[in-house]
Amino acid sequence: MGKLSKLLSVRPEVGPAILLVLLIVVFTSINPKFLSILNISNTLAFTVELGLIALAMTLLMTSGEFDLSVGSLFGLTPVIMWALFNGTDIPLELAFLCAIAIAVFIGLVNGWFVTYLKIPSFLVTLGMLLVARGTALYITDGFPQRTWNASGEWLSGFLVGDIQIGALRLYMSLFWFILVAVLLHYTLQKTKMGNWIQASGGNADAARARGVRVDATKIKLFVLSSALAGFAGVISSIRTSAANPNSGTGYELEVIAMVVIGGTALMGGRGTIVGTVIGIFILRLMRNGIVMIGVPGLAYNIFIGAIILGMMALHSWLDRRNQSRG
Amino acid sequence: MSELLVQMDNVSKSYGPVDALGGVNLKVYRGEVVGLLGDNGAGKSTLIKVLSGAVKATGGTISIKGKTVEMNSTTDAIDHGIETIYQDSALVTQLSIARNLFLGREPIKGSKFLGRLDEDKMAAVASELLKEVGISKDIPPTTPISALSGGERQAVAIARAMHFESDLIILDEPTNNLGVAETQGVLQFVRNAKASGHSCIFIAHNIHHVFQVVDRIVVMRRGAIVADDIDPKTTTVEAVERIITGMDS
Ligand SMILES: Nc1ncnc2c1ncn2[C@@H]1O[C@H](COP(=O)(O)OP(=O)(O)OP(=O)(O)O)[C@@H](O)[C@H]1O
Ligand SMILES: [Mg+2]
Numbered sequence: 001m002g003k004l005s006k007l008l009s010v011r012p013e014v015g016p017a018i019l020l021v022l023l024i025v026v027f028t029s030i031n032p033k034f035l036s037i038l039n040i041s042n043t044l045a046f047t048v049e050l051g052l053i054a055l056a057m058t059l060l061m062t063s064g065e066f067d068l069s070v071g072s073l074f075g076l077t078p079v080i081m082w083a084l085f086n087g088t089d090i091p092l093e094l095a096f097l098c099a100i101a102i103a104v105f106i107g108l109v110n111g112w113f114v115t116y117l118k119i120p121s122f123l124v125t126l127g128m129l130l131v132a133r134g135t136a137l138y139i140t141d142g143f144p145q146r147t148w149n150a151s152g153e154w155l156s157g158f159l160v161g162d163i164q165i166g167a168l169r170l171y172m173s174l175f176w177f178i179l180v181a182v183l184l185h186y187t188l189q190k191t192k193m194g195n196w197i198q199a200s201g202g203n204a205d206a207a208r209a210r211g212v213r214v215d216a217t218k219i220k221l222f223v224l225s226s227a228l229a230g231f232a233g234v235i236s237s238i239r240t241s242a243a244n245p246n247s248g249t250g251y252e253l254e255v256i257a258m259v260v261i262g263g264t265a266l267m268g269g270r271g272t273i274v275g276t277v278i279g280i281f282i283l284r285l286m287r288n289g290i291v292m293i294g295v296p297g298l299a300y301n302i303f304i305g306a307i308i309l310g311m312m313a314l315h316s317w318l319d320r321r322n323q324s325r326g
Numbered sequence: 327m328s329e330l331l332v333q334m335d336n337v338s339k340s341y342g343p344v345d346a347l348g349g350v351n352l353k354v355y356r357g358e359v360v361g362l363l364g365d366n367g368a369g370k371s372t373l374i375k376v377l378s379g380a381v382k383a384t385g386g387t388i389s390i391k392g393k394t395v396e397m398n399s400t401t402d403a404i405d406h407g408i409e410t411i412y413q414d415s416a417l418v419t420q421l422s423i424a425r426n427l428f429l430g431r432e433p434i435k436g437s438k439f440l441g442r443l444d445e446d447k448m449a450a451v452a453s454e455l456l457k458e459v460g461i462s463k464d465i466p467p468t469t470p471i472s473a474l475s476g477g478e479r480q481a482v483a484i485a486r487a488m489h490f491e492s493d494l495i496i497l498d499e500p501t502n503n504l505g506v507a508e509t510q511g512v513l514q515f516v517r518n519a520k521a522s523g524h525s526c527i528f529i530a531h532n533i534h535h536v537f538q539v540v541d542r543i544v545v546m547r548r549g550a551i552v553a554d555d556i557d558p559k560t561t562t563v564e565a566v567e568r569i570i571t572g573m574d575s
Binding site for chain 2: 194195
C-alpha cells in the first residue's frame with residue numbers, strides 16, 4: 001500500500017488511468033459493441049472539441065486560476081466568425097482570424113481583471129461568461145448561423161476535414177487535439193514557462209520573490225484558454241453545420257471536471273496533461289457507455305459527481321500523507 | 327576592517343500611526359555574521375523586510391558597496407546580492423529541489439524560444455550544492471520540497487543564496503520549530519556561508535543559538551537600535567538579555 005500511494009502521489013495520472021481501464025473492461029463486458037470502430041470514431045469526434053478546452057484549462061488551473069467563460073466563448077467565437085462571413089463579403093480566413101482575435105482579447109480582459117485588479121478568477125470569469133453568452137445571443141437574435149456554405153472552403157477542410165481509414169472515420173480535429181496535447185505537455189513539464197506556471201500556482205509570493213513574472217504568466221494562460229475555447233467552438237460549428245449562440249452552455253463545469261479527475265489540483269501547483277487526457281476519456285466514455293449498457297442517460301451526472309468526489313478524496317488523502325512526512 | 331557591504335542610514339518605517347522603525351543606522355561588513363536580537367515587536371522583521379525589498383521604507387537611505395540603491399521589490403534586493411530566508415515562504419513545495427534552486431533563473435538548453443530546461447545541469451549543480459551546505463543524507467535533487475524536513479528546507483534556501491553569489495544572506499528566525507539536530511544543521515550552514523565569504527544577518531529568539539555563530543550582536547528595542555557592537559566572546563548571555571529587556575539602564 002505504501003508503494004502504491006507513493007506512486008499515486010508522484011504520478012497523479014496513475015489513479016485516473018486505473019479507473020479508465022476499469023471502465024472499459026466493465027462496459028465492454030456488459031456490451032461488447034462498446035469497443036466497436038463506429039463507436040470509437042463517434043466518441044472521438046466530440047471528445048476532442050471539449051478536450052481542447054480541457055488542455056488549456058489544465059495549465060490555467062496549475063497556475064492557480066480557472067476560467068468559467070470557456071463555454072460561452074465556445075458559443076460566441078463561431079457566431080462572430082459566421083456572422084461576419086455571411087453578413088459581409090470578407091473571406092472566411094479573415095472572419096476566422098477576427099473571431100479568434102476577439103477571443104484573445106476576452107482572455108486578456110479576464111487576465112487583467114484577475115492579476116491587475118486582483119479579483120478572484122471565479123468572479124471575473126463568471127461575469128465574462130454572462131457577457132460573452134449575452135453578446136452571442138444579442139448579435140444573432142438567438143438564431144443559429146448557417147455554416148453549410150463552408151463546404152467549398154479549404155479552411156473548413158483544414159480544420160475539420162475527415163479521413164476514412166477502413167471503417168474508422170477520423171476528423172482533422174483529432175490531429176489538432178494531439179498536436180495541442182503534445183505541445184502543452186512539453187511546455188508544462190520541460191520548459192521554463194512550465195516551471196513558472198507550477199510555481200505561480202504553488203507559491204506565488206515565493207515565485208515573485210525570485211523574479212518569476214507571475215501576472216504575465218497567468219495572463220498568457222487566460223488568453224490560451226479563451227483562444228482554444230473559441231477554436232474548439234469553430235471546429236464544432238463546422239462539424240455540426242451550425243453556429244448556435246447557445247452551444248457550449250455548461251461546458252465549463254464539464255471541462256473542469258475532466259481536469260480535476262485527471263489529477264490536476266484545484267488550488268494550483270500541480271497539473272498533468274496526461275492526466276487530463278485520461279480525464280477527458282473517462283467522462284466521454286461514461287456518457288457513451290452508460291447509454292450503451294442501458295442505464296438511463298439522465299443518471300449520467302450521478303456517476304460523474306461520484307467520480308469527482310472520489311478523485312478529490314483520493315488526492316486530498318495523498319496530500320495529507322505527504323505533508324505528515326514533512 | 328573588510329569592505330563595507332551594506333549601510334542603512336536613518337531608515338524609518340511607519341505602518342499608519344505605528345512607528346515600527348524610527349531612524350535606524352546599521353552597517354554590515356563583508357564576511358561578517360551579525361546577530362539581530364530584540365523582544366517581540368522590537369522591529370527586527372521590519373528592518374530586514376526593508377533591506378530585502380519586501381516593504382518600502384518611509385525614510386532614510388540604503389547603500390550597497392558605497393552606492394545608494396532603491397529597494398522597491400524583492401527582485402531588486404536579489405539583484406543587489408541580498409537573499410532572505412524565511413521559515414517556509416521562500417520555496418514552492420510542489421516543485422523539486424533543483425527547480426526551486428533555479429526558479430526565476432532557469433538554465434535553458436538549445437533555443438531560447440523553446441525554453442527547454444537544462445535538467446541535467448540543474449541536477450548536477452543541485453547535488454553539488456546540497457553537499458556543500460552539508461546535507462549528509464543522499465537526497466536526489468528531483469525530490470519535491472514537500473518531502474523535506476524543516477531543516478532541509480532551510481538548507482535548500484541557503485544553498486540557493488550561496489549559489490547565486492549573494493553577498494548578504496538574511497535569516498529571520500530560521501531555527502523556529504526545528505529540532506536540536508536540525509538547528510545545529512542550520513547553524514553549520516551559516517558557518518559554511520561565512521567560510522565561503524558571505525555575510526549574514528541572523529535573527530533568532532534563542533540567544534544561545536545566536537551566540538554560537540555570530541561575530542557581532544545588534545540589539546533592537548521599540549524600533550531603535552540600542553546596542554550595535556556587542557562581542558559574544560566577551561559578553562555574557564545575561565548581559566545581553568538585560569539590554570534586550572531594557573533593564574540595563
Ligand atoms: N503590516 C503591519 N501593519 C501594522 N503594523 C505592523 C505591521 N508589521 C509590523 N507591525 C508592527 O511593527 C512593530 C515591529 O514589528 P516586527 O515584526 O518588525 O517585530 P519583530 O522584532 O520582528 O518581532 P518578533 O520577534 O515578534 O518577530 C510591531 O509593533 C508590529 O505590531
Ligand atoms: Mg519578526
